[in-house]
Amino acid sequence: MKINSVCLELEESKSSPGIRVFDIAELSRYDGPGIRTVVYLQGCNAGCEWCHSPHSQSSVSPLMFLSSLCTACHRCVDACKQGVHKFINMKHCIDRSKCIQCGNCIKECPASVSGVSGSALSLPTAYATVDSLWEQIYPYLLLTKKSGGGITLSGGEALLQPQASIELLRRCREAGIHTSVETSGLLPVTIYRNVAPLVDTWMFGMRVITGKNHPRHDDHIRQVMTELAKHKCSILPRIPMVPGFYDCDDVLHSILSLLQQYHIDSIYLNPWNRNFDVNYYNSGIPLKMAVPSAREVATCESKIVSFFTHFKFDLYE
Template identity: 30%
Template sequence: METALVSNIQKFSLDDGPGIRTTVFFKGCNLSCAWCHNPECISRFPTLQFIADACTGCRHCQSLCPQGVHLFKGKEHLLQRQLCEACGACCQGCLSDALVLNGKHYTRKQLLSIIMQDQDYYQDTGGGVTVSGGEPMLQADFIAGLLASCKKEGISTAVDTAGNVPFSEYEKVLPWTDFFLYDIKAFSRDIHRKYTGCDNSRIQANLRQLKEHGATVYVRIPVIPGVNDSMEEQTHIADFLKQVQPDKIELLPYHSYGTGKYSSFGLPYRLTGLQPPPQETMENILTLFLAWKLPAVIS
């Protein structure tokens, strides 16, 4: 039976498309964005989360772990993550919920059942389901089947994507997707490569092709201070998007809400101390996009 690995299912989401939505966050991403606020979705495998503040030091996990991951030095709880095989034994025995295994396999039927629980809210508010991540398009075959099932039930569908997969993967989901939430993080290839780990040629080409295929696309631009917030870089983005003509552009000011999760997954955060962009910067960028007659808003 085909399954997909899911990090989290967020009900009553208001940030992933219009109306009240259920957002399914799939694990696995092929970018490494320095500002990522979903580090739990980066790995394509189940990952152990350790919430240090919740740990009582009972050491029960140490006795349960068959790999010797957990070490205690006085009151300090240390993890040898290189030994972890994500078996979940320590999580099941953690009395304080300080240990969580992030990532669970679902069938399409199981996910559809959860999504349909809030069908009345979708109808009343113009909402639906959004598949996100990570990069959900790394599991495109599964996504296509799930979205097809949702459409048969009259549920609106959206795909939140960074665009870095072959276009043939998008062709699998196009018939079942009402709109795409599509990230454009930078126009400059050097900036994109430095802060995401990859070139953006395919991302730009895929956006063009989606619009050529008649897809509804809402472009999202994270505005990151010191990365892509210069007027020069934003002008390049505006010029590119003027050619593509997306249906909507959302300017997303950087926030640090997800930074606390990095240490719980044993990951470093590259933009420590970075502050959100000033409101003046966001308004200047918005003015620029509106001057190019682009349908932009600050979200």
């Protein structure tokens, strides 16, 4: 992943007054202080092998299919004029390359409701304007404000839709609602410079690597953190405990060096997501890494916790 390669998408997004979202958690205890309303924006440029929401990476999510809810009624086969759904040897096969996202199969499916993500069939990407999204989440934001929480923009990579993100953050700032943004740190520094005045807390992904086959991003992350440090905001680094990636000595020492440079002494260690492969099966996206064994996960988590404990960091999950 080249940092500059995201510029094209950023330019394109300037002409879009809307926002693409693949999920909303109206009230969540995760992703920032207090109770949060978390808006998950569609699209990501990081391409991490261990991503547990692979359907969030492209600009539009593919059709999701939960086979456990399918009653094999064949109604979707008749409803889809593109020939996406087929039954071969009694197995429901889906050719997503032909899907035009019309939603007809979802309307006809007895186990699906449009806009409900746990349905047998779903199209997660919702298109909205900031106005309509604001109207939808504002009552929840009032509750989060009362609780000492606020809004979190997550993803995907929220800042790949900078105009929409800035407008949401600006409205929250005006309403006195705490703002948090989760980021990989892998966008151009100018984006962070523009958004930082509107952000109280950064949930910072510490993606010094995005995968075994990718170049290291230490220098870029350092530039971004230098920019964020100029503003009145807190930085909560998040380190995903991924076996074979974040438990490597050179990666751990790179992160340590960054944290020490910016005098950060509290970090969030994200445990390995045991359901990481579910959305690959549901979306038809091939896995990019092998599912680690329970022993590999335990060894990795133990090593990372010991490492940061040794250097006297306050650790949070």
